[in-house]
Amino acid sequence: MNIYAVIMAGGIGSRFWPRSKKRKPKQLLRIFGENTMIQDTVNRLVGLVPRKNIIIITNEVQKERLMEQLPKIAEENILAEPFGKNTAAAIGLASVLINKMDEDAVILTFPADHLIADVEEFQNTLKNAAKFAYQSKGLGTIGITPTHPETGYGYIQFDENSIDEEIYKVITFAEKPNIETAKRFLKTGDFLWNSGMFIWHISAILREIEKHLPDLYKGIKTIEKSIGTEKFPSVLKKVYGQLKSISIDYGVMEKSKDVFLIKGDFGWNDVGSWEAVYQLSEKDTNENAFIGDVYSMESQDNYVFSPQKFTAVIGASNMIIINTKDALLVCNRKNSQDVKSVVEYLKMNNNEKLL
Amino acid sequence: MNIYAVIMAGGIGSRFWPRSKKRKPKQLLRIFGENTMIQDTVNRLVGLVPRKNIIIITNEVQKERLMEQLPKIAEENILAEPFGKNTAAAIGLASVLINKMDEDAVILTFPADHLIADVEEFQNTLKNAAKFAYQSKGLGTIGITPTHPETGYGYIQFDENSIDEEIYKVITFAEKPNIETAKRFLKTGDFLWNSGMFIWHISAILREIEKHLPDLYKGIKTIEKSIGTEKFPSVLKKVYGQLKSISIDYGVMEKSKDVFLIKGDFGWNDVGSWEAVYQLSEKDTNENAFIGDVYSMESQDNYVFSPQKFTAVIGASNMIIINTKDALLVCNRKNSQDVKSVVEYLKMNNNEKLL
Numbered sequence: 090m091n092i093y094a095v096i097m098a099g100g101i102g103s104r105f106w107p108r109s110k111k112r113k114p115k116q117l118l119r120i121f122g123e124n125t126m127i128q129d130t131v132n133r134l135v136g137l138v139p140r141k142n143i144i145i146i147t148n149e150v151q152k153e154r155l156m157e158q159l160p161k162i163a164e165e166n167i168l169a170e171p172f173g174k175n176t177a178a179a180i181g182l183a184s185v186l187i188n189k190m191d192e193d194a195v196i197l198t199f200p201a202d203h204l205i206a207d208v209e210e211f212q213n214t215l216k217n218a219a220k221f222a223y224q225s226k227g228l229g230t231i232g233i234t235p236t237h238p239e240t241g242y243g244y245i246q247f248d249e250n251s252i253d254e255e256i257y258k259v260i261t262f263a264e265k266p267n268i269e270t271a272k273r274f275l276k277t278g279d280f281l282w283n284s285g286m287f288i289w290h291i292s293a294i295l296r297e298i299e300k301h302l303p304d305l306y307k308g309i310k311t312i313e314k315s316i317g318t319e320k321f322p323s324v325l326k327k328v329y330g331q332l333k334s335i336s337i338d339y340g341v342m343e344k345s346k347d348v349f350l351i352k353g354d355f356g357w358n359d360v361g362s363w364e365a366v367y368q369l370s371e372k373d374t375n376e377n378a379f380i381g382d383v384y385s386m387e388s389q390d391n392y393v394f395s396p397q398k399f400t401a402v403i404g405a406s407n408m409i410i411i412n413t414k415d416a417l418l419v420c421n422r423k424n425s426q427d428v429k430s431v432v433e434y435l436k437m438n439n440n441e442k443l444l
Numbered sequence: 445m446n447i448y449a450v451i452m453a454g455g456i457g458s459r460f461w462p463r464s465k466k467r468k469p470k471q472l473l474r475i476f477g478e479n480t481m482i483q484d485t486v487n488r489l490v491g492l493v494p495r496k497n498i499i500i501i502t503n504e505v506q507k508e509r510l511m512e513q514l515p516k517i518a519e520e521n522i523l524a525e526p527f528g529k530n531t532a533a534a535i536g537l538a539s540v541l542i543n544k545m546d547e548d549a550v551i552l553t554f555p556a557d558h559l560i561a562d563v564e565e566f567q568n569t570l571k572n573a574a575k576f577a578y579q580s581k582g583l584g585t586i587g588i589t590p591t592h593p594e595t596g597y598g599y600i601q602f603d604e605n606s607i608d609e610e611i612y613k614v615i616t617f618a619e620k621p622n623i624e625t626a627k628r629f630l631k632t633g634d635f636l637w638n639s640g641m642f643i644w645h646i647s648a649i650l651r652e653i654e655k656h657l658p659d660l661y662k663g664i665k666t667i668e669k670s671i672g673t674e675k676f677p678s679v680l681k682k683v684y685g686q687l688k689s690i691s692i693d694y695g696v697m698e699k700s701k702d703v704f705l706i707k708g709d710f711g712w713n714d715v716g717s718w719e720a721v722y723q724l725s726e727k728d729t730n731e732n733a734f735i736g737d738v739y740s741m742e743s744q745d746n747y748v749f750s751p752q753k754f755t756a757v758i759g760a761s762n763m764i765i766i767n768t769k770d771a772l773l774v775c776n777r778k779n780s781q782d783v784k785s786v787v788e789y790l791k792m793n794n795n796e797k798l799l
Contacts, residue, residue: 107756384789386782395772399798401462401786404776405763417750417767419774421759427741431756434739443754 090223093142093194094134095183098127098155098201099173103432104362104425107416108394111444112150116201117158120366125158126202133208137215138197144186145201146170146179171326177298177340178332181305182325184294185313195219196294198287198337204369206356214255218288218351221256228297229288229349230259230342232281233357238271241361241426243283243338247350259348262338281350283338284357294341301344308332363409364425367392377402381412390422416443445578448549449493450538453482453502453510453556454528458787459717459780462771463749466799467505471556472513475721480513481557488563492570493552499541500556501525501534526681532653532695533687536660537680539649540668550574551649553642553692559724561711569610573643573706576611583652584643584704585614585697587636588712593626596716596781598638598693602705614703617693636705638693639712649696656699663687718764719780722747732757736767745777771798 102115109115116127124132127145134143145167147155152169159167168186170179180198187194197215205211214231222229232245246260262283266274274280299306308328315324333340342348360366370378370392377385381395385402393400395412402410409425411418420428435443457470464470471482479487482500489498500522502510507524514522523541525534535553542549552570560566569586577584587600601615617638621629629635654661663683670679688695697703713724725733725747732740736750740757748755750767757765764780766773775783790798 384786386785387776387779398770398772399795400772400774401783401789402774403782403786404779405774408760408774410772410774412767412772415753417753417755417765417772419755419757419760419763419765421742424742424759427758428756430741431739431758434756440754 090219091142091191091194092138092219093144093187093191093196094138095180095187095196095198096127096130096143096145096201097176097179097198098145098147098151099170099179100200100202101432102202103429106428106432106435107411107413107418107443113154114151114202115360117151117154120360121204121369126204126360127155128158129205130199130201130203131159131162133205133211134197137212141166144168144183146183148173171329173334174329174332175334176337177302177305177335178309178329180294180337181298181302181309181332182312182329184291184298185309186316188291188295189313189316192291194291195223196287196289196291198289200285200359202360203284203286204356204358204360206358208355210355211353214351214353214355215288217255218349221253221349221351222288222290222293225349226290226293227347227349228290228293228342228345229256229351231284231286231288231353232350233284233353235275235280235282238268238275239282240265240268240271242359244271244274244280245283245350246280249279252349255351257350257352259350262343281352282357284353284359285338286353287337287342288351297341297345302333302335302340305333305335305340362425363392363411363420363428364422367409367422392422445574446497446546446549447493447574448497448499448542448546448551449489450535450542450551450553451482451485451498451500451556452531452534452553453500453506454525454534455555455557456787457557458784461783461787461790462766462768462773462798468509469506469557470715472506472509475715476559476724481559481715482510483513484560485554485556485558486514486517488560488566489552492567496521499523499538501538503528526684528689529684529687530689531692532657532660532690533664533684535649535692536653536657536664536687537667537684539646539653540664541671543646543650544668544671547646549646550578551642551644551646553644555640555714557715558639558641559711559713559715561713563710565710566708569706569708569710570643572610576608576704576706577643577645577648580704581645581648582702582704583645583648583697583700584611584706586639586641586643586708587705588639588708590630590635590637593623593630594637595620595623595626597714599626599629599635600638600705601635604634607704610706612705612707614705617698636707639708640693640714641708642692642697643706652696652700657688657690657695660688660690660695717780718747718766718775718783719777722764722777747777 098116102109105115149169244263247257315321376390379393383393383400387404388402389406391408393410407422409420453471457464460470504524599618602612670676727733731745734748738748738755742759743757744761746763748765762777764775
């Protein structure tokens, strides 16, 4: 069984403004510790997926930085989409690339910017899932046991009767719920968080794309024919622009009749906002997390990132303060999700320098 | 009657960190509008004091910037103390300088960094006070009618029976009170705020210094003898270093038996903290005062100064945010007086760059 990994690294991460920018989004940042998030994502595959089998789908503006940050990944394994077309197109493209090399491949698909605390458990889970995908020629997803009624994630309902060791059948995918629904989901016990991580046999994903997104399938098959020829870049550009922009969840997984689920219990966090970063950071005795030279007085429960400039915080609590070379964010922790509104505002004003 | 003005411009203004620095304290900053505070202080004397009669006492590190900001004031009128020695020494030095030119002078003494809203009323008050000081060869002070029980100012008790048109006799000077005492002062109605602005005949201030600070008097008389000679700089340096460091309030005014008072009703504000700056600033409909390019959302009652860097403020209220080239302050408005603790901290750490 040959395992491949597809890492989707095209996101902008507007909730991490002003640290994340179009050219340097969340996955390219050192949010925790020494490594960037994409480096952590690649490193945790060591021993599970051979390096030459790791494919990264990104865009033109991020490709160079990705190559810098991942010097051991071959350039041909880092593929820039000519246009951002959501995850179905990105996964379709990766699928035909891999199909050309190995028609019996098992593919693991990951976002580039999630945090996983227990790498050993992560690898064990993925090995088990890959084995089942290979044997069943199937399509699978990883469900995370919810710890609270989160409204920022999709949920997956599963049948509690396992079909194999720790493998279950998906009943339905549910979109991001409101708080009442989220609480109900938690109570029932058969709803898990949709982590956006998938496992499939190459034949299964191509079959399901053909079935549920036939135009997109035609497009990626046209691209497949040009792989390895000099026409590839021009064909990719021409065809990719016409592909439907839809997520793999909505376009394929939710419509598919036969999806398996494996529970992920490895300390997963999608690090979706500065609030999540605060929660995951080491704190001092005043529950402050400071990065940089920070003086504080009568201040609790703050996250301050200001590595280049001395900062004094006085009488401030529950604040997120991000001070970069060209912009400053001062945000209440409970408004963490509203940071993307700044990015909308900057777009509206064509403020390219800050985007 | 020849009127002179002495402007004391040696302060550091540590409550205005990080905008104010040793080399560029409050009086050298544009806090409101086009002009710096020292420029406003000088401009409001036009028509009251001839330019050649305006003496500015400062220190070596500020002298050059003062000359830049006040190109119409002659260099010899801007005198740098060799050491900071509090206001009694500064006023003593200015007094002997003026005495050498005009033994019948009336001197108005002002801090360099106060705000006055009604310049016409200010000039009328000072003219009246100068006239009385000249006629009586006396010593006077300006009392500001208090609007609230402020604990940050000294108070002056006066006798309500006027001794001349709008001129009263001082009963006593009171140090900064606690809040209970301040409330009592307000109730009695015969306590006014000590503005730190004085009016005196040259003979009166020299006489009172001689009486209450005889050593300091001897020192300034020694300096006086060297004025106009090439020995002046060396004598100044030698003698000034040995002068007692004491305020004119504590060293002379409080001890003097015969001080007159004139009420000042011209919109005085000593702009003692960022909170005062917020209060005095123009606000938008959310009661925010923003200087620079600021995006805000769910934020009220904030003062933001960030002229060089785009700032986003989300879900923040009652905050003071000062973002300069080399430091950032995020401070609750109610902690406005604690800003000086940052300066103490930086001093303790010998962080000269930020001081």
